[in-house]
Amino acid sequence: MLPVIQYTGAEGVLDLGWGHPDPTLLPVEAWAESTSEAIRAAGWTALTYGYANGPGPLIEWLTVHIGAIDGRAPSPDELFVTAGASQGLELVSTVLTRPGDVVLVDSPTYHLALRILTDRGVELRAAPTDAQGIDPAATARLVGDLRAAGRRVPMLYTVATFNNPSGASMPVPRRRELVDALDGVTIVEDDTYRELAYDGPAPPSLWSLASAGVVRLGSFAKTIAPGLRLGYLSAEAGFVRRLAGRGYVDSGGCVNHTSAMALAQFATTGRYEAHVSALREAYRLRRDALVGALRAAAPGVEFTVPAGGWFLWLGVPDAAAVARRALERGVGMSTGERFHVDGGGTRHLRVSFSMYGPTDLEEAAHRFGGSLKIGADQVRP
Structure with a gap:
């Protein structure tokens, strides 16, 4: 077998x-009920090609939900439903990087994200860190040195909240310093564990503190089930339009439409x-x-x-x-x-x-x- x-x-x-x-x-049972209810309520629209950014019921719920668990609520045009955080990272890095670029990463960081980024043909460099996480000033100097040497540095990847593997969270003042320090480098924030906070609310995301230049990856793998292959990202509306306009998305619509409709039902019923x-x-x-x-x-x-x-x-x-x-x-x-x-x-x-x-x-x-x-x-x- x-x-x-x-x-x-x-x-x-x-x-x-x-x-x-x-x-x-x-x-298992709650998800089965939600899937059945969603398909019966939506009919064929739950099984056809979905809207590229994600189905309206899920996007609407996410705008309210993220506002409750993070530092601010996104607008609908700042959201894009993904097939999990890993697929979101794959899609975002495809848009941002090209072979030969330097991508900065937190250290230590999620090991399979390193695999995903390496697949892009980029060079991975550890961002300078201290006891509070990534050092913004030292990282900005590193970016300047790399650019002076003729290298592109399009993005930085970090798990700033309940880091995988260390469990540490970057202090809020350091978060503010980091989003202000990097000019022209998109911060890709893997925020997978935000809702698994045990000693009080999680700190605000880098995305919620920045006016621009941060893509936040969210996932339902840890809060519901990894087999759903469902997540989302929040980013500037212009960046979301770039993702939605890619040929692979245009070819199939929402990357996981039927499961996204079931999730909307699971969420809006209070489950x-x-x-x-x-x-x-x-x-x-x-x-x-x-x-x-x-x-x-x-x-x-x-x-x-x-x-x-x-x-x-x-x-x-x-x-x-x-x-x-x-x-x-x-x-x-x-x-x-x-x-x-x-x-x-x-x-x-x-x-x-x-x-x-x-x-x-x-x-x-x-x-x-x-x-x-x-x-x-x-x-x-």
């Missing part, structure tokens, strides 16, 4: 290396807000369970408790060696170098608390602790 899903775990292994949702948290509220509480409990268990089982391993998202970023002396020992005891982890473009990450592991319940996470932490020789000179980075 041919495979159906992307990931199937190895028997006996609690794999915290994958950022996937727990299947028990996916809203979305109820589901995300429950999801937020479930993930908060999982985060706290893993944090508490790691502190007990591996007290020498350093990390910062994230205020949202799915990940902890563990400091270890030799990530590859520690990950091998952990896997021998039945715990999978992602080594940090895959989240860097500059050779960094050798002293960090990314672990996710999204795919398992509290009991399994506590067991994973216990196994991980058992794989370490506890001692300050051996587990501290």
Whole structure:
């Protein structure tokens, strides 16, 4: 039988290396009801070629919803429905870049975004960072130096809120500095985890703070289900028109029209807000369970408790060696170098608390602790 899903775990292994949702948290019945209702209510219009920017009911809901969860609400002409954040990044980078360009990226950052950007034939450079994230002044100087050397620098990619992999969020003053510092460089902000905030509201997006020059990528992969392949982006109206006018979009209309119509039904009936509220509480409990268990089982391993998202970023002396020992005891982890473009990450592991319940996470932490020789000179980075 041919495979159906992307990931199937190895028997006996609690794999915290994958950022996937727990299947028990996916809203199977609520989504089935919403899909049926949407198709019955809309009839054939739910199954034909859709409006390029996305169906009106979903766009209308998004304008209100984003206004409630972010620093400002977009107008309808600032929104474009995508087949997920990854497809949005693929589409945006296709418009902005050409082979040989330099694209700046946060460091560490989402490893598969690096794959998507590399496919464009660009050179990836890590933006200068400090303890608060990307350093705006140093990044502006780097852009100036690159341009003086004859290089194009059309975009910067960052996960500024609940970063994947580190879980960190850029402080608001730094966000304001960054959007003001870069002239002629489009900031592409991956805002996938905004609604998974556990200790209070997420900070305003870079997009909401900027008058221009920021494209914000949103996704329903984490708040509903990744299999929907649904997301959206918010950007200047002129940029959205460029996306909607591309031949590939013109050829098929909305990139995921039928699912977008079902999502509009899921959202406007109140199912979305109820589901995300429950999801937020479930993930908060999982985060706290893993944090508490790691502190007990591996007290020498350093990390910062994230205020949202799915990940902890563990400091270890030799990530590859520690990950091998952990896997021998039945715990999978992602080594940090895959989240860097500059050779960094050798002293960090990314672990996710999204795919398992509290009991399994506590067991994973216990196994991980058992794989370490506890001692300050051996587990501290």
